[in-house]
Amino acid sequence: MADGITTMRVKRIIDADPARRYIVVSAPGKRYSGDIKVTDLLYETAKEVKEGGHVGEAYARVAARYRAVVREMDLDFDIDALLEETAKDIEREQSFDFAASRGEYLAGRIMSAVLGIPFVDARDVIKFKGEGLDEEKTYALVREALKGKPRAIVAGFYGEDENGRVKTFSRGGSDITGAVVARSVGADEYENWTDVSGFLACDPRIVQSPVGIGTLSYKELRELSYMGANVLHAEAVYPVREANIPIRILNTFRPEDAGTRIVATENVASNTRPVTGIAGKKNFTVIFLEKTRMNEMSGFALLPLEVLKRHNISFEHMPSGIDTLSFVIDSSQLEGGVREKILEEIRLAVKPDKITAIEGIALLAVVGHGMKERTGTAARVFGAIARAGVNVRLIDQGSSELNIIVGVDNENYERSIKAVYEEFFVRGDANI
Numbered sequence: 001m002a003d004g005i006t007t008m009r010v011k012r013i014i015d016a017d018p019a020r021r022y023i024v025v026s027a028p029g030k031r032y033s034g035d036i037k038v039t040d041l042l043y044e045t046a047k048e049v050k051e052g053g054h055v056g057e058a059y060a061r062v063a064a065r066y067r068a069v070v071r072e073m074d075l076d077f078d079i080d081a082l083l084e085e086t087a088k089d090i091e092r093e094q095s096f097d098f099a100a101s102r103g104e105y106l107a108g109r110i111m112s113a114v115l116g117i118p119f120v121d122a123r124d125v126i127k128f129k130g131e132g133l134d135e136e137k138t139y140a141l142v143r144e145a146l147k148g149k150p151r152a153i154v155a156g157f158y159g160e161d162e163n164g165r166v167k168t169f170s171r172g173g174s175d176i177t178g179a180v181v182a183r184s185v186g187a188d189e190y191e192n193w194t195d196v197s198g199f200l201a202c203d204p205r206i207v208q209s210p211v212g213i214g215t216l217s218y219k220e221l222r223e224l225s226y227m228g229a230n231v232l233h234a235e236a237v238y239p240v241r242e243a244n245i246p247i248r249i250l251n252t253f254r255p256e257d258a259g260t261r262i263v264a265t266e267n268v269a270s271n272t273r274p275v276t277g278i279a280g281k282k283n284f285t286v287i288f289l290e291k292t293r294m295n296e297m298s299g300f301a302l303l304p305l306e307v308l309k310r311h312n313i314s315f316e317h318m319p320s321g322i323d324t325l326s327f328v329i330d331s332s333q334l335e336g337g338v339r340e341k342i343l344e345e346i347r348l349a350v351k352p353d354k355i356t357a358i359e360g361i362a363l364l365a366v367v368g369h370g371m372k373e374r375t376g377t378a379a380r381v382f383g384a385i386a387r388a389g390v391n392v393r394l395i396d397q398g399s400s401e402l403n404i405i406v407g408v409d410n411e412n413y414e415r416s417i418k419a420v421y422e423e424f425f426v427r428g429d430a431n432i
Contacts, residue, residue, distance in 0.1 A: 007114060023151070023154070027157070028066075041062045055091060066079055075110070100157075101122075122158050124145065125138065128167045139180070156178065179240045182240055195252060201425055215261050218240075220276050275425075278364060289356075291323060291351075313338075343355060361410065362412070
């Protein structure tokens with residue numbers, strides 16, 4: 001609901017199908033290139049409150065966005081009173097999570113008035129335990145809150161922690177709230193409406209007009225989302241996967257498009273392409289260490305892992321050889337001298353023959369259940385990259401044969417994506 005026009009479009013979509021019973025709303029996004037998302041303005045609002053004690057210019061811009069939606073909808077709704085109350089709440093709470101959550105809260109209150117259906121505050125039903133969701137309590141509370149309600153609005157993105165404070169999911173977390181609601185009520189399908197018509201086979205900023213993906217498995221979704229295909233939050237799959245509830249990604253601006261349906265692995269057609277999609281990210285660092293007869297040393301890998309744990313560093317992949325071990329780490333975690341500290345601590349812990357950090361690595365994930373049914377898929381991946389004149393710096397593939405991870409230099413990332421897409425979606429498999 002970026003503006004009144006979009007809000008009216010959402011209303012038409014909901015009214016078009018009575019099976020769309022429970023609606024989870026996000027904060028307004030960008031209306032045009034160069035615009036600022038409401039959530040970003042609310043983070044800036046929290047900063048203003050921390051520094052000066054009161055909301056300021058950022059909140060004034062937030063308020064203007066919501067007033068405009070109410071005005072454009074010609075809605076009989078006292079938005080000024082709600083905005084004033086919300087400003088006082090933000091000043092009282094002095095919390096970045098609370099301030100950010102007000103985007104969804106305000107959007108939910110307005111959409112409740114637009115549709116004339118009850119509003120459910122996520123703070124009352126979405127409960128966190130530590131850093132994670134308290135699933136048992138949350139599912140029970142959502143079911144109870146929605147029981148007997150033919151339709152309702154639920155605010156996305158946030159909930160409440162064990163201390164009664166508002167806590168948010170990571171950015172895009174309204175997708176998770178939607179999945180939680182679907183799981184709680186035993187929905188037949190979880191529709192996720194966004195601004196694209198489902199998943200594409202690769203990034204359209206790299207390949208012009210890539211083909212759409214009609215069906216994905218939950219596992220493929222997880223792999224592609226985590227590696228940068230940011231259509232759906234990667235964590236949104238868990239609640240619905242456990243209940244075998246399909247997800248459908250649909251386009252708010254093109255509701256007639258079929259979108260992408262996400263289902264259990266066993267429901268993916270066996271004659272699928274060998275590769276379903278390609279995604280990736282830049283700017284990784286590979287910490288490479290070598291030690292003769294490493295394979296004979298029981299618990300060797302635990303020592304460098306303990307160093308990473310002490311610094312709260314997570315790794316993406318851990319390729320290994322008979323005498324070598326590597327950790328692929330997002331470079332942003334190694335800034336400010338952290339990389340040097342980790343290298344020194346690993347050096348002291350395992351006394352390697354060699355240890356080095358290789359920076360500027362990009363990862364490509366080539367994903368698809370069809371790989372295990374097609375001999376030579378890996379050869380085609382590497383052949384395509386080689387023909388593009390790119391040197392492969394790293395290879396990692398699990399025994400599930402769901403994906404192949406390829407590391408290349410940052411400057412060769414786009415060229416590699418194009419080459420693999422051309423191989424599987426333009427050349428040999430165009431008619432599959």
